[in-house]
Amino acid sequence: MLCFALHSAAHAMHAAYAPLLEPLGLTYPQYLALSALAARGDQTVSELGADLRLESNTLTPLLKRMEAAGWLSRRRDDRDERQVRLSLTDEGRALAERAAGVPRAFGEKTGLDLAEITDLRDILSALRDRLKPARG
Amino acid sequence: MLCFALHSAAHAMHAAYAPLLEPLGLTYPQYLALSALAARGDQTVSELGADLRLESNTLTPLLKRMEAAGWLSRRRDDRDERQVRLSLTDEGRALAERAAGVPRAFGEKTGLDLAEITDLRDILSALRDRLKPARG
DNA sequence: TTCGATTTAATCGTGTGCGATCTAATTACC
């Protein structure tokens, strides 16, 4: 069953990430949001959601917790007040830098070499996009 | 980033399964539990947890919902009353049969051929076991 | 220009997941 292999591998990946993120005070989805904002700069909630494949009903409470932690600010856009613009605080950017080493530490845990990691990543990304195109 | 590819592929897999399971009234974890019990026969909560890589704090409420739906029974073992034995009802077995076709329908959605599916499944299972050995 | 359609977040309810803790039952050891 491919489905269970995929499910349980993602599960194990989560478990492997947890001890790496726990010292930073981050959950895995928070880490993804922080990294996306650090990589792409300020974004709206929907833009971030398109990147992470998450809806506002998931992101809103997650982002509020990150705002309460002092890592980002949420402000209504002046031009279009329906949109909420997200920007990392200095503290958030500093945390993102500290978190930048985490994927390398995870890569070592996998026991795969760089080529294997790249191949697997591409296969999974293609599978994801076939199952669920971004913004669709 | 392998981690995001894995995370988002599992996410997309979930989304692809949902419309297949919804007519049966099953969530994805419930489908896994039902399939495991149908395949392996009666099990205790910990045995099922070892298969699915889940703890009792996750399984107990899930199994109670499935018991309330009439798909399985939970009974303390006579020999060792710490253990709870799970067995599918007739209704549960019938549902498991109806659900047996779901992986095939999912396989078609992936657009992969059988060899690709098998390869990917083995790679992911091996990765999972390296990250998090069963029962350990 | 105005009123309906669309877009964007937020809110609510349900269902996982897990760490920490609890209770009850069983086993191990002196």
Add this chain to the structure above:
DNA sequence: GGTAATTAGATCGCACACGATTAAATCGAA
């Protein structure tokens, strides 16, 4: 045989994740 250690589930609190709905802002067509 009695007490400590272990084991099996259950409970609690927190954090996602999503479907459905709501509210507000904006857009568009008659």
